[in-house]
Amino acid sequence: MAATTAQPMGSLPSGLGICTTAPDIFYLPELVFGGLVWILVASTHVDPPNPLGWVMFVSVFCFVMTFLWMIIFAAGGHKNSSGWAAADFAYHGLAAFFYLSAAVDLAYITFLKKDGSEYRIYQIDIAAVVFAYVATLLYFIHVILSSIRWKNF
Template sequence: MAATTQAMGSLPSGFGICTTAPDIFYLPELVFGGLVWILVASTLVSPPNPLGWVMFVSVFCFVMTFLWMIFFAVGCHNSSSCWAAADFVYHGLAVLFYLSAGVNLAYVTFQKKSGEFRIYQIDISAVVFAFAATFLYFIHAILSAIRWKHF
């Protein structure tokens, strides 16, 4: 139990981000967020306002997660508790963003169910991946909060 607490209390760097509890979620977050981005971009963005928000969230979270992963891999954090708190705050914000984007995308998809079936299937896939990304960011935020409290 003490080894788990010690591992949760330290900030990894290098390849350590591929083996520690909250940081192992970086790659799945990138994959699912990228899939949302690709699937929404591959269809006609109509109506532009809610789907524009979905595109903003998916692109913003993809870029920020990639940069955040690079910062941790390079070791810019110097094991500071400030970085642990920032990790929690970022992933909590990403949860709120993806949850709002997923709900908007689900509503727009429900409205377009009488349209072209192939586009409808792509939109349903985007909804599923948006909520999967929300779940991954939520788990990462919870584990980051635990790590921050043990820091």
């Protein structure tokens, strides 16, 4: 049996421990896929502005908040408090819900534009939809693991 450096689910990691423990190992993939959604949507013509504005808000908000959350955990600002475990669960639940709504909006708008737009723009939009659903999945997995950690705290 291999030795592990992972902390028990009833404690919050700090420092480089966030790179080796679940659910905190999902911070970097959430940043990567959320950033890709942000970049791909921003690189196309935002039309119609209302649903795609929501997608941009969600991708930027979640990117910034996840980065700040990761920095707080890496710096040990949580002081291994159960309140931070609850806040981690709440934030990632909200982020998963936001990303799901943004991914559905983006998929619908992309579906409507399949015949009328330039093919390259359509391909970029398809990639953004795929990455939005991957980000949704990552945040959802993070929520499940955060709820288990919070329950075991």
